[in-house]
Amino acid sequence: MSNLASSHHHVLLFILFSFFISISYSDPRIQEASLNCSATMYPPTLTSTLITTFTSVMEGVLEQVTEQNWGTFHQGDNPPIYALANCMQDLSSTECLLCFAESRTKLPRCIPSISGRVYLDGCFLRYDNYSFFGEAVDKKHDKVVCGKPFESIAKQDFSKLEFTQSVDELINNVTRVAIENHGFGVSHIKSGLATVYSMAQCWKPLSSHKCRECLDAAAQEIRNCTSSIEGRSLNAGCYLRYSTTKFYSTDADKLSDAGFSNIGVAIAIALAALAFSLLCLFGACLGYKRLEILRKERNNLGRLSSAVSKSNLNFKYETLEKATEFFDPSRKLGQGGAGSVFR
Structure with missing residues (x-):
């Protein structure tokens, strides 16, 4: 009986363990898209120093990647090493660290080259002997990687021309976004029986101008792949990919839409500020007109007072008594704010 209970206990633990494994599953996208090493080599006498500096620089980059999913670092003089790591924005912190760890094991294959870069589907890692952090394009090393030919998914109502046109439209959309x-x-x-997915990302150190420059170049280059079901444009400052398989995370759509939400909020704030300014201007105009009316009334009152003063309409009290028969009520015309009026 105890053995049966123990068996049930183990099965329950296994089910619970499997459940937690399933919900914590992640895809760091560590598939290698390209490894590019410079043909120029450091002399053998610098190899030992190069390895030491490279290791130290990778540690410096790791600290930043741990905090923000990307990082830059440089160290050394002979030879100097500059490094950049950048994860795709839809990856979680854990996925980013896993991808960076994988790229860190692949990039040393370039040593003793003076530079190297590795593109994984989830992250990018590069080292060089100069500061390249704001670089958008590199005509010498930028490349395009095309996947399987279109014919591998061809269907009766799924024409090659339709697919090419859809990919072209998709590339325009994703780079704009x-x-x-x-x-x-x-x-x-949606194109025929297939849906085509795409993602574009610039590396964090790039300015908005450089980002646009890089994505424009990447979009132009990846069009050489539109006869394939998948394509990657791997540039110095950005990454552009399309595929008939959804390769990005489910949260990526929210991240992508966030930009439009921010734009909408900015527009709403601007319109509200404009409306407030117009109301203030309208209120100021009304206030100015009111002040003008009051000023004119004061001027008129001043002129009237002056006219009265100059008219010499000043009478003695005895004269007024005689004229009104000692203020007889029958001579009273009415009552004013300043007193009674007699004739």
Whole structure:
């Protein structure tokens, strides 16, 4: 009986363990898209120093990646090493660290080259002997990687021309979204029996101008892949990909839409500020007109008072008594704010 209870206990633990494993599953997208090493090498005498400096720089980058999912670091003089790591924006912190760890094991294959870069589907890591952090394009090393040919998914009502046109439209959409959303965007489009997905991202150190420059170049280059079901444009400052398989996280759409929400909020604030300014201006105009009316009334009153003073209409009390028969009520015309009026 105790063995049976123990068996049930183990099964329950296994089910619970499996449940938690399933809900914590993540995809850091560590598939290698490209590893590019410079053909120029450091001399063998610097190899030991290069490895030591490289290791130290990677530790410096790791600290920043842990905090913000991207980082830059540089160290050394002979040779100097500059490094940049950047995870895709839809990755969680844990997924980013897993992807960075994988890229960190692949990039040393470039040593003793003076530079190297590795693109994984979830992150990017590069080192070089100069500060390249704001670099958008590198015609020497930027490349495009195309996937399987279109024919691998061809269906009767799914024409190659339709697919090419859909991908072209999708590329325009996703680059526009990324430019408007601080360097990150995802999009998808229905084409025949398939849906095509796309993601664009600029590396964090890039300015908005450089980001646009990079994505424009990447969009132009990736169009060479539109006869394939998948394509990647791997540039110095950005990453652009499309595929018939949804490869980004479910949260990516929210991140992509956040840019439009921010734009909407900004527009709403601007309109509210404009409305408030117009109300203030309208109120100021009314106040000014009111002051003008009061000023004119004061001027008129002043002129009237002056006229009365100059008219010499000043009478002695005895004269007024005689004229009104000692203020007889029958001579009273009415009552004013300043007293009774007699004739």
